[in-house]
Amino acid sequence: MEAWSIQKYEQPYLDVRAIRLDAGSGELIVEAANGEYVIEREGGADEETAGRLESLRSPGAALWQEVRGEGGARAWAELLQQMDYLGLLRDASKGAPAADAPERERRALDGAIARAAAWVLARTPDAAVAALREGVGRMLGHAEGLLLDLTRTSFPDLAPLAPPGEAAPLAAVLALDNFYLQVAMIQAMYERRSAPASLAASYLLLLDVAGRLGLPGREGGRAFARRIQEELSGGVYASRDTRVHVDCLATFLVRSTGGDAGRFCRAAFRPGGRKSGLDFMVDVERVVAEVSSRIGTPRYLAAVSEPGAPRALAQGCYLQEYHVTLRFVEILTPMMAKRLAPPLRRRMFKYYAEEVGHEAFEYESCRSLGLTHEQIVDSEPLPLHVAYVDAFTHLAEVDAVGYFVSLFITEGLLGVAPPLDSPLRRLTGEGERFDDGAGRHAALNEEYNHTSLSRLFMADVASVSEGAQSAAIDFMLLLLELNYRAWDDLLDQYGAPDPWRSRAPTAEELPG
Numbered sequence: 370m371e372a373w374s375i376q377k378y379e380q381p382y383l384d385v386r387a388i389r390l391d392a393g394s395g396e397l398i399v400e401a402a403n404g405e406y407v408i409e410r411e412g413g414a415d416e417e418t419a420g421r422l423e424s425l426r427s428p429g430a431a432l433w434q435e436v437r438g439e440g441g442a443r444a445w446a447e448l449l450q451q452m453d454y455l456g457l458l459r460d461a462s463k464g465a466p467a468a469d470a471p472e473r474e475r476r477a478l479d480g481a482i483a484r485a486a487a488w489v490l491a492r493t494p495d496a497a498v499a500a501l502r503e504g505v506g507r508m509l510g511h512a513e514g515l516l517l518d519l520t521r522t523s524f525p526d527l528a529p530l531a532p533p534g535e536a537a538p539l540a541a542v543l544a545l546d547n548f549y550l551q552v553a554m555i556q557a558m559y560e561r562r563s564a565p566a567s568l569a570a571s572y573l574l575l576l577d578v579a580g581r582l583g584l585p586g587r588e589g590g591r592a593f594a595r596r597i598q599e600e601l602s603g604g605v606y607a608s609r610d611t612r613v614h615v616d617c618l619a620t621f622l623v624r625s626t627g628g629d630a631g632r633f634c635r636a637a638f639r640p641g642g643r644k645s646g647l648d649f650m651v652d653v654e655r656v657v658a659e660v661s662s663r664i665g666t667p668r669y670l671a672a673v674s675e676p677g678a679p680r681a682l683a684q685g686c687y688l689q690e691y692h693v694t695l696r697f698v699e700i701l702t703p704m705m706a707k708r709l710a711p712p713l714r715r716r717m718f719k720y721y722a723e724e725v726g727h728e729a730f731e732y733e734s735c736r737s738l739g740l741t742h743e744q745i746v747d748s749e750p751l752p753l754h755v756a757y758v759d760a761f762t763h764l765a766e767v768d769a770v771g772y773f774v775s776l777f778i779t780e781g782l783l784g785v786a787p788p789l790d791s792p793l794r795r796l797t798g799e800g801e802r803f804d805d806g807a808g809r810h811a812a813l814n815e816e817y818n819h820t821s822l823s824r825l826f827m828a829d830v831a832s833v834s835e836g837a838q839s840a841a842i843d844f845m846l847l848l849l850e851l852n853y854r855a856w857d858d859l860l861d862q863y864g865a866p867d868p869w870r871s872r873a874p875t876a877e878e879l880p881g
Contacts, residue, residue, distance in 0.1 A: 375446070375453050376437060380428035380461035383452065388426075390419045397422070401457055408448070425449070428461040471602035478570055478598075481612045481875040485619040486577035488874035497626035498582070504550050504625045505579050508618075509587065510534040511554050512572040515561040516597065519568065524600050530593045539767060543843040548632050548850060549625035552756045553618055555847075559759040560614060562766060563699075566606040567614035569597040574615050578622065612875055617752040619874040634660050634850035640838040646770075646830025649838055650823055653774045654782065656842060657849065666788070667856035672864055674792040683796045684738045685863030686789070689855075691731035692750035696758045698725050700779075703765035704772060712829040713769075720822065738797060749873065751862060753855040760851060764844050770833055771841035773826040778848050780819040 375381060387400040397408040397419055408422075424430040436445045452458060493501050513534020520528040542554045560568035572594050576587060624630060636656045644652075673682045701721045709717060735745050761779070765772045781787055818825075833841075862868060 375449055378460045381458050382428040382461055383425045384459040385457055388419055388423045471599055474602050474608055481615055482574050482577055485574055485615050485874040489578050489619050489622050490581050492623045493626055500626040502582050505575055509575050511537050512557055515557055519561055519565055527596050532587045532590045546632050547625050547630045549621040549630050553621040555763055556756050556759045559763040566601045567611045569594045570611050570615050571618045574618055613749055616873040616875055617755050620752040633664055634846045636660055638842045640835035643832050643834050645832055646827035649833045650774055650827035667853055669856040669860040672860050678796055681863045681868040683793055684740055685859055687731055687734040688748055689754050691735055693754055694731045695728040700761045700765055751858050753858050757851050757855055770837050771844040774823055774841050775845045775848050777823045778852050780822050783820045
């Protein structure tokens with residue numbers, strides 16, 4: 370971590386009340402809000418020194434350039450560094466802009482929410498409006514309950530203003546048969562803990578869509594969300610991520626009304642009594658094998674294996690992997706905070722050490738496939754790729770056993786070769802630079818034996834109750850389906866004639 374210095378200020382100035390030279394003692398005295406300070410100077414102070422110091426009360430003083438430039442006046446730099454430690458420096462660039470920041474954020478987000486709401490209505494067929502009404506109504510109550518919980522813990526003065534919604538329990542969410550509503554509701558649970566600004570914005574989107582659908586008004590709901598936004602504004606939470614979450618919710622609302630919204634990764638699992646962690650993990654692997662055999666391979670895998678497959682399919686794959694890997698340690702850190710049994714805790718910290726920084730490999734893979742730096746960092750993750758990390762992170766928060774048995778979804782199953790390695794290598798070629806990225810990443814995962822992780826963790830779990838088994842299986846199957854559908858989203862985006870056009874609700878042009 371770099372050291373703090375006065376170079377960090379953009380427009381520094383001395384925040385003092387007065388600077389005076391005491392005629393009797395010859396001391397240079399600085400009067401500040403928190404007291405008086407005497408500046409000691411070899412040979413004593415003089416009027417010139419006092420005048421130069423006085424000039425530094427203005428951020429435009431030439432002396433600031435002299436002091437902060439290369440080879441600047443060392444004595445002055447050291448003096449100002451000490452004055453900074455005493456809290457006597459301020460930054461003029463952070464004054465009015467800081468006061469205006471909440472309003473600027475609100476205006477920009479209001480536009481994004483309005484576009485997303487219009488997009489939802491424009492993309493929902495007339496025959497599906499009733500399903501949309503039902504989904505929006507369910508989501509509104511869920512979001513209100515989560516916001517109420519947020520205000521009780523973080524902003525108790527706002528709790529009396531909260532509409533009377535109730536968040537659905539996780540078990541009830543997992544029991545739904547609508548995949549996209551499930552994902553939207555779990556993403557809202559994630560936002561409650563890790564992205565509260567997104568939760569407030571998502572609630573405003575739901576209110577906007579509800580109004581356009583003619584649903585009964587939620588009295589005070591908009592004002593309540595605005596107050597939360599005001600409390601959360603100011604740059605702590607990334608406005609770009611808030612907008613991405615708005616796009617995700619809009620996308621999932623529309624998809625929740627489609628004919629393919631029903632769940633297909635289900636299994637008739639019966640726990641059959643308490644069992645050891647390892648025995649349960651073997652049961653999980655059997656369930657996964659049965660479900661995978663039934664649902665087949667994602668469309669993306671078939672398309673990327675075809676002769677003449679477009680190169681954009683490989684570029685898009687590694688671009689989205691970059692976005693997931695950029696956030697991957699977020700999936701790990703909630704588990705590291707738990708008071709796990711010593712063997713589990715040690716392994717969890719080792720796993721973190723083996724994963725941190727791996728986004729550099731995916732970045733290098735993207736560059737080797739012809740994507741520019743700007744294309745990579747300016748791009749955005751697809752909705753299900755965002756939801757995958759959010760849902761996995763929420764699982765890490767609420768269910769340790771479910772987390773351990775689900776790790777294979779991201780790391781691969783023991784004894785099963787990664788199905789995409791061969792077709793992607795054929796499509797991309799095996800250039801040296803590509804091997805420095807994707808090849809090195811795959812080799813590291815193999816060296817670290819990450820396909821063994823689920824079994825290794827569960828081997829250290831003495832026993833698992835029937836209820837914990839059922840809950841873990843339910844969430845694991847949701848993540849398995851989310852992963853499957855995310856692959857198909859890759860095909861729909863990067864197999865299209867214009868793969869690099871954003872299809873986000875807040876970016877797409879609407880008719881009329």
